[in-house]
Amino acid sequence: MDIKIEIAKRRTFAIISHPDAGKTTLTEKLLLYGGAVQLAGSVTARKNQRASTSDWMELERKRGISISSTVLQFDYDGYRINLLDTPGHKDFSEDTYRVLTAVDAVVMVIDAGKGIESQTRKLFEVCRQRGVPIFTFMNKCDRPTLEPLALLDELERVLGIGAFPVNWPIGNGADFKGVFDRHSHEVHLFERTVGGQFRAPVSIGNLSDPVIRERLDEQTYLKVTEELDMLQMAGESFDEQAVLAGKTTPVFFGSAANNFGVKLMLDGFLKHSSAPKPHTVDCGIVTPEQPEFSGFIFKIQANMDPRHRDRIAFLRVCSGKFERDMTVIHSRTGKKVRLSSSHKLFANERETVDEAYPGDIIGLVGHSDFGIGDTLTTDTKIVYREIPRFTPESFSFLHNPNTAKYKQFRQGLDQLLQEGVIQILHLKDSAAKIPLLAAVGPLQFEVAQYRLESEYGAESRLELAPWTVMRWLPAELKEEELDALQLPTGSKLAFDSDNNPVVLFSNDWSANYFTQTNTKAPLSNLPPGSLLAAA
CATH class of the missing domain: 3.30.70.3280 (Peptide chain release factor 3, domain III)
Incomplete structure (x- = not known):
């Protein structure tokens, strides 16, 4: 029963986007909600030269971009979240693609002022081929954006996926006031401070609430009610099974830089995403609950910590319970291996981990024989073939x-x-x-x-x-x-x-x-x- 409870708490996902859509900024705001960082680094305004939490490589800090993938684990609202931060640069490597084999869902960040861009399309296609559920965050709503209905149409037309807006923007750019939650029928109004930032919701209620009506001008009120009526009549219906099958994407609007709408997106994601799923292998189906431990290595990184100059293998746990010092079979060589140096990861920071469950990502240090795609298991019949290879360009x-x-x-x-x-x-x-x-x-x-x-x-x-x-x-x-x-x-x-x-x-x-x-x-x-x- 313990392992079932632990599996139900796990959520493992990656964030994908085109460069400059706000992926790393969103990552840091999510970490704030998990209490994982006290101060989120700003990617858009590096006046104080703070480095982004997830960008550990010096070259990344110099360039202000994410080049390699990192793993960030934190707890939030009773969930254990494994967040894989993928490279956002246009010349990203196979590393990005491999990360997508280790997650159960993705959050796709789109700049609402630009719509779907080339890199988003490329990453989305990889997710679709694997049937990965996709959640969409329309970012930068505090700046001038495309019409929200046009953004939905583009999602459906360009990506060929159904789009269901979980919340709906009220206003645009400088007149952006907040969002209407279509599930709870509540309006979340925010206001800007003198410095231009948003502060916590100042009003929450329904559209007919006098307090809400007082804060909206007539034109904005009429526009949002008309758009909501159109969505009700002609929009995509919400189907949880279609979401989990990757056929419909729940859409959230907000501004990562101003930490507006991020919590609504995170709460919605946790509510509608799923715990770790079974994996198909040559011998059949491997369920997360079965007692035999198994997992596969999807990434190897050397010298993450200059103080140690070591090599770390990132393992996605797929079934059973991992315990430090356990002995497993390295399927490619057939050798027995003792896993004594295991770590929970937070970018380049490490913490020794004694146990882990399906969905968790752990770092294994000191095993030079491990390679990308290798299976580690206590059952020799289990061999994962998760890692694709890609054509160099x-x-x-x-x-x-x-x-x-x-x-x-x-x-x-x-x-x-x-x-x-x-x-x-x-x-x-x-x-x-x-x-x-x-x-x-x-x-x-x-x-x-x-x-x-x-x-x-x-x-x-x-x-x-x-x-x-x-x-x-x-x-x-x-x-x-x-x-x-x-x-x-x-x-x-x-x-x-x-x-x-x-x-x-x-x-x-x-x-x-x-x-x-x-x-x-x-x-x-x-x-x-x-x-x-x-x-």
């Missing part, structure tokens, strides 16, 4: 200009490859041993160079490679068959880290031409064994 050679630092250069590069931040390719028949790096976005090359120098003392020089498209060939092709392929000008044969053959092309036209001239060597945009492609 950027390629660069990484030179070591200081041969005296070869050992540090190699050690750092090997660690970055193990973390999955970047991939490495080996050109066929190439005499030079210069690493050819591949990544989803070019920012990851900058991250790799920065970390090589700051963490390993190894300088590097980047040389952009001439390819933009990579496709996999059938793994069973023999050496003579590879040699017989007709390659377009500028294309090159290579092998990935698993020794699968690939072709590098300068553009999509070259890839299409290859397909036409090599009919017995079909191309794939996914490596063997991958689960899904990035949108």
Whole structure:
């Protein structure tokens, strides 16, 4: 019974958005409600140079953006919340995608003044392919916004998902007054202070309440009542099962920077989201309640704490109860492993954890054999295949200009490859041993160079490679068959880290031409064994 109670309390979710939509600001306001931080850092106004709580890497602090994913765990209103803060930069890495395999829901932040942007679409598509429930927060309502009905229409038209506004904005921009809760039929009115910030609700009641009517001008009142009538007649109905299936998104309006509407969104999310769900594996269904412990590693990060210079593996607990010092099977190697160094995480801060339950994310330190996608379990029949691989879109050679630092250069590069931040390719028949790096976005090359120098003392020089498209060939092709392929000008044969053959092309036209001239060597945009492609 204890494990069922603990599972029911768990909520594990990530926040996704386009850059500058307010994702990190919203994250910090959620932490305030959980009592996890006393002072939320401001991303939009860094006058005092406070770093954002979830951005631990020095490069992130310098750039004012989130590059890597971090885990933040806190308690709120009887729930144990595991919040995974994902990168928001446009050149994010596979790290972002992998995080989405470890969550049970996402909160999608949209700038209400801009609507749906490209990065939002890409991340949403990954969530939809996995059937992840999506909750939407329309942010920055205290600034001029698009019409709320137009925002709903865009959600349904562009993303192909039903949208049910749980609350509705009253006013717009400088005239923004608050929201109407469509479930409780209550109005939450806020007012600005002299400094421009909102303070706590000054009035809560229904639209016909004289106190509420007195605070609204006639035009605003008529507009909001007309819009609410339209939603009642023609809008999406609320269906909890459709929400949990990822077919309908509950929509909340507010302003993260002013901490307005955030609590309403958090309370609504906790009410309508679900506890950890079962996972499908080769041997059947693994339920969170079953006694056998199991989980999978979705992220590896080295040197999060410069004081320790260690390596931490992030594990999503899927079933059973985790207890510190327990012995588990590392499914890939078949070895028994004792998990003695386990931590609860809060960005780069750690706290030893003695027990954890399905839905929790724990950090395991000191296991160099662990890799991304590995299963840890007490039941050898359970093997998770949760982690997808994605097709790189950027390629660069990484030179070591200081041969005296070869050992540090190699050690750092090997660690970055193990973390999955970047991939490495080996050109066929190439005499030079210069690493050819591949990544989803070019920012990851900058991250790799920065970390090589700051963490390993190894300088590097980047040389952009001439390819933009990579496709996999059938793994069973023999050496003579590879040699017989007709390659377009500028294309090159290579092998990935698993020794699968690939072709590098300068553009999509070259890839299409290859397909036409090599009919017995079909191309794939996914490596063997991958689960899904990035949108």
